[in-house]
Amino acid sequence: MPDALELIANSVRAGLSLVQALEVVSQDAPQPVSGEFSELLRDVRLGLAPEDALEKLSLRWKNPDLELFVIAAGVSRRTGGNLADVAGQIVETVRERVRLKGRIASLTAQGILSGWVVGLLPAGLLLAMSLLDPELIGGFMRHPLGMVMLGAGAVMELVGALVIKKIVNIDV
DSSP states (O other): OHHHHHHHHHHHHTTOOHHHHHHHHHHHSOTTHHHHHHHHHHHHHTTOOHHHHHHHHHHHHOOHHHHHHHHHHHHHHHHTOOHHHHHHHHHHHHHHHHHHHHHHHHHHHHHHHHHHHHHHHHHHHHHHHHHHOHHHHHHHHHSHHHHHHHHHHHHHHHHHHHHHHHHHOOOO
16 A cells, blocks of 8 residues: 555656546556556546545555545645645655564564563473473472462463563554
């Protein structure tokens, strides 16, 4: 969608009308974008206002970036604003959001890996110790205080996993 919006912005900046810019997108954009914009142009040719046709497209696609453009195009048309500048700003915003999502994903990857290591390490150590010295772990299993300690450790592991999950889940 950012590429289609940029194509609209550049077309309007080059002197084309909104409808002509939409035609450029319907011809030059890859599928499914070009097909959707062709359907939008069909609606315009049948008498629907370009803003209404864009809103209809926005309802079909449920894309927040497109919804933002539709609102901006309507406001720009009613107030006489510069649609090319508005569309250009929307494109920059969308691209920045995509860039931030990628950066956040790369930064949280280390936290996710650390969470897995910290979460699996105690279980792995318990398994290794039970294989190396079964009597040591057997003593924990037979004594009530040992069971309480193992249960407390499991609860702390669960709480730690939930905290790490909360830390690395960042919504943009």
